[in-house]
Amino acid sequence: xxxxxxxxxxxxxxxxxxxxxxxxxxxxxxxxxxxxxxxxxxxxxxxxxxxxxxxxxxxxxxxxxxxxxxxxxxxxxxxxxxxxxxxxxxxxxxxxxxxxxxxxxxxxxxxxxxxxxxxxxxxxxxxxxxxxxxxxxxxxxxxxxxxxxxxxxxxxxxxxxxxxxxxxxxxxxxxxxxxxxxxxxxxxxxxxxxxxxxxxxxxxxxxxxxxxxxxxxxxxxxxxxxxxxxxxxxxxxxxxxxxx
Amino acid sequence: xxxxxxxxxxxxxxxxxxxxxxxxxxxxxxxxxxxxxxxxxxxxxxxxxxxxxxxxxxxxxxxxxxxxxxxxxxxxxxxxxxxxxxxxxxxxxxxxxxxxxxxxxxxxxxxxxxxxxxxxxxxxxxxxxxxxxxxxxxxxxxxxxxxxxxxxxxxxxxxxxxxxxxxxxxxxxxxxxxxxxxxxxxxxxxxxxxxxxxxxxxxxxxxxxxxxxxxxxxxxxxxxxxxxxxxxxxxxxxxxxxxx
Numbered sequence: 001x002x003x004x005x006x007x008x009x010x011x012x013x014x015x016x017x018x019x020x021x022x023x024x025x026x027x028x029x030x031x032x033x034x035x036x037x038x039x040x041x042x043x044x045x046x047x048x049x050x051x052x053x054x055x056x057x058x059x060x061x062x063x064x065x066x067x068x069x070x071x072x073x074x075x076x077x078x079x080x081x082x083x084x085x086x087x088x089x090x091x092x093x094x095x096x097x098x099x100x101x102x103x104x105x106x107x108x109x110x111x112x113x114x115x116x117x118x119x120x121x122x123x124x125x126x127x128x129x130x131x132x133x134x135x136x137x138x139x140x141x142x143x144x145x146x147x148x149x150x151x152x153x154x155x156x157x158x159x160x161x162x163x164x165x166x167x168x169x170x171x172x173x174x175x176x177x178x179x180x181x182x183x184x185x186x187x188x189x190x191x192x193x194x195x196x197x198x199x200x201x202x203x204x205x206x207x208x209x210x211x212x213x214x215x216x217x218x219x220x221x222x223x224x225x226x227x228x229x230x231x232x233x234x235x236x237x238x239x240x241x242x243x244x
Numbered sequence: 245x246x247x248x249x250x251x252x253x254x255x256x257x258x259x260x261x262x263x264x265x266x267x268x269x270x271x272x273x274x275x276x277x278x279x280x281x282x283x284x285x286x287x288x289x290x291x292x293x294x295x296x297x298x299x300x301x302x303x304x305x306x307x308x309x310x311x312x313x314x315x316x317x318x319x320x321x322x323x324x325x326x327x328x329x330x331x332x333x334x335x336x337x338x339x340x341x342x343x344x345x346x347x348x349x350x351x352x353x354x355x356x357x358x359x360x361x362x363x364x365x366x367x368x369x370x371x372x373x374x375x376x377x378x379x380x381x382x383x384x385x386x387x388x389x390x391x392x393x394x395x396x397x398x399x400x401x402x403x404x405x406x407x408x409x410x411x412x413x414x415x416x417x418x419x420x421x422x423x424x425x426x427x428x429x430x431x432x433x434x435x436x437x438x439x440x441x442x443x444x445x446x447x448x449x450x451x452x453x454x455x456x457x458x459x460x461x462x463x464x465x466x467x468x469x470x471x472x473x474x475x476x477x478x479x480x481x482x483x484x485x486x487x488x
Contacts, residue, residue, distance in 0.1 A: 062386040070389035072382050084375040084382075093379050094386075116368065123367040124360065130374035131328040135337050137381035138316050138328075142306040142338075144388045145314035145428035184389035 004031070008052045008105055010078035013129030017122055025115050025122070029107040034058075034098035040082075043095040047085035049106045053077055056102020057173060060094040061181070071181040074099075076173070080129065087113060087126065099178055144184050147221070150193045152183045154221035157202065157209050165214050172207045248275070252296045252349055254322035257373030261366055269359050269366070273351040278302075278342035284326075287339040291329035293350045297321055300346020301417060304338040305425070315425035318343075320417070324373065331357065331370065343422055388428050391465070394437045396427045398465035401446065401453055409458050416451045 005023050008014055014022055031054070034040065040051060043063060051058075053075050060073040060081055072094045075081050085092045086109035098104075116123045143152055156179065160170040172179065180190040194204045200220045201212030211217055249267050252258055258266055275298070278284065284295060287307060295302075297319050304317040304325055316338045319325050329336045330353035360367045387396055400423065404414040416423065424434040438448045444464045445456030455461055 062382070062390075068390050070386040072385050084378045088372055088375040090375075090379075093382050116371075117364060120361060120364065120367065123364065123371065127360075127367065127371045127374060128332055130371060130378060131332040131334075134328045134374060134378050134381065135332075135334075137378065137385065138306070138337050141316050141381065141384060141388065142314040144385065145425070146306070146312050181389070 004054060004105065007054050007078050011052045011080040011129070012132040013080050013083055013126045014052075016125035016128060021119070021122070025112070026105070026107065028111050029105050032104050032106050034102045034104060036098055036100050038098045040096035040098065040104065041092050043092055045092050045095075047082060047088075047090060047092050048109055050080060050083040050086035050109060050112065051096070051107065052080045052105040054103040054105055056098060056100040058096055058102060058104065059099050059178060059182075060096045062094045069181060070184070071178065074178075074182055083126070083130070084133075087116070089113075099175070100173075149183065149185045149189055150196055151221045151223070152185070153179075153190070153193050153197065154200070154202075154217050156183060157197075157211060158214060158218055158221060160209075161211065161214050168211045168214050170209050170211070172204075172209060248298060248349065251298050251322050255296045255324040255373070256376040257324050257327055257370045258296075260369035260372060265363070265366070269356070270349070270351065272355050273349050276348050276350050278346045278348060280342055280344050282342045284340035284342065284348065285336050287336055289336050289339075291326060291332075291334060291336050292353055294324060294327040294330035294353060294356065295340070295351065296324045296349040298347040298349055300342060300344040302340055302346060302348065303343050303422060303426075304340045306338045313425060314428070315422060318422075318426055327370070327374070328377075331360070333357075343419070344417075393427065393429045393433055394440055395465045395467070396429070397423075397434070397437050397441065398444070398446075398461050400427060401441075401455060402458060402462055402465060404453075405455065405458050412455045412458050414453050414455070416448075416453060 005019065005026060008026060009017070009019060009022055017025070032040075034056065040058060041047070041049075043061075055077065058075045058079075058081065059071050060075070061069045061071045063069055073081060081096060082092060084090070086107075089109075112126075116126060143155060147155065157170060160173070161168045176190055177187050180187045183190070185193070194202075197204075197217075201216055203210045249263065249270060252270060253261070253263060253266050261269070276284075278300065284302060285291070285293075287305075299321065302319045302323075302325065303315050304319070305313045305315045307313055317325060325340060326336060328334070330351075333353075356370075360370060387399060391399065401414060404417070405412045420434055421431050424431045427434070429437070438446075441448075441461075445460055447454045
């Protein structure tokens with residue numbers, strides 16, 4: 001129980017809430033076990049709850065009118081999702097689905113809204129969380145607009161390395177179709193881009209990425225995409241399509 | 245003066261604040277005249293203020309390490325910007341620059357933060373605004389991931405039409421380099437895409453776009469990008485590079 005509150009307490013929206021207040025707040029929340037592929041909520045559904053991931057991975061995604069899927073967010077331990085809709089008393093702007101076995105904490109929006117209306121600290125804390133998720137989205141928009149597919153993968157691998165330098169082996173946390181969708185690429189473009197990263201010291205073995213030098217990879221991620229594109233013609237039509 | 249408060253009062257973050265409270269809150273704000281190209285704030289700068297556009301257009305943008313620019317947001321009358329940083333007591337995550345002559349209302353972050361800490365309604369209202377800007381970013385991410393360049397332009401033109409149907413002439417509100425950057429395209433890809441839109445009944449004449457049928461354009465925007473791409477090969481390398 002305590003562990004559950006600790007994990008939830010690290011979520012941006014709860015980070016500034018004093019632990020006893022948070023425990024009281026979350027007492028009426030419920031725990032949901034999710035199988036891989038389980039639907040947490042549908043796009044357009046009325047939002048009665050928000051969620052914190054306790055274990056595993058969850059994606060949020062939008063269906064385009066023609067049935068394609070754009071992965072908008074990927075969430076893991078201590079990440080919250082669904083709060084924009086739940087607290088705004090709106091419908092969910094994207095659907096949410098477990099991409100691995102997992103456990104989420106489901107928090108009743110009404111309970112939280114009620115708590116918010118009487119608790120300044122909680123309100124400001126939730127606001128700080130909203131600003132943080134906003135900043136993450138801005139970073140993602142920038143990456144989508146200014147980086148080639150290969151560079152986005154490099155960024156993605158580096159983000160998995162943490163602060164490490166030198167060599168590093170990371171476990172790819174979810175399947176490649178999902179990574180492609182998250183990075184705004186077609187799965188086949190992702191495979192090509194992975195192969196190209198060999199030249200920058202990256203070897204992919206099943207769900208492991210072995211990186212010879214994080215610095216070298218970071219240098220590639222920061223290169224001028226115009227140069228890398230004209231030199232290597234390596235991103236033709238990447239980013240044109242989300243995954244199917 | 246009243247007009248100024250009215251314009252600011254339509255900004256999402258102030259929309260739910262009772263007008264007398266808002267007037268009191270904004271009494272200490274200042275009005276800034278901006279020439280086209282004027283810097284409002286720099287990326288990385290400490291955030292002491294947030295802003296509402298009273299007239300004209302402002303863009304927020306991120307510089308990539310190699311000096312490219314990704315336009316993250318475009319703001320006009322009654323839009324607020326900079327609040328994520330100003331209210332989080334953080335540095336600005338993106339820079340802001342006037343893209344036309346304009347006027348902005350500059351609101352001291354400390355004044356607002358102080359007001360927030362004693363005013364539940366204001367805090368919840370600002371939170372609602374943050375959630376709304378979050379939803380806009382999610383829509384933009386989806387568009388970047390799942391639509392071709394041509395489709396993104398179609399979406400953009402449709403958004404300028406408002407709710408209209410049938411034929412419609414819209415004025416392109418800022419220059420084409422900026423539109424390209426906002427849509428994550430190279431300027432030359434934008435020009436090509438504009439030419440291709442002729443087949444869908446769109447004629448560009450200087451800064452006017454003449455649309456024969458909004459419905460027909462909307463149908464194109466919603467087509468499967470995979471089909472439109474393979475059929476017309478129309479998005480090669482678009483989206484690979486932000487503007488320069």
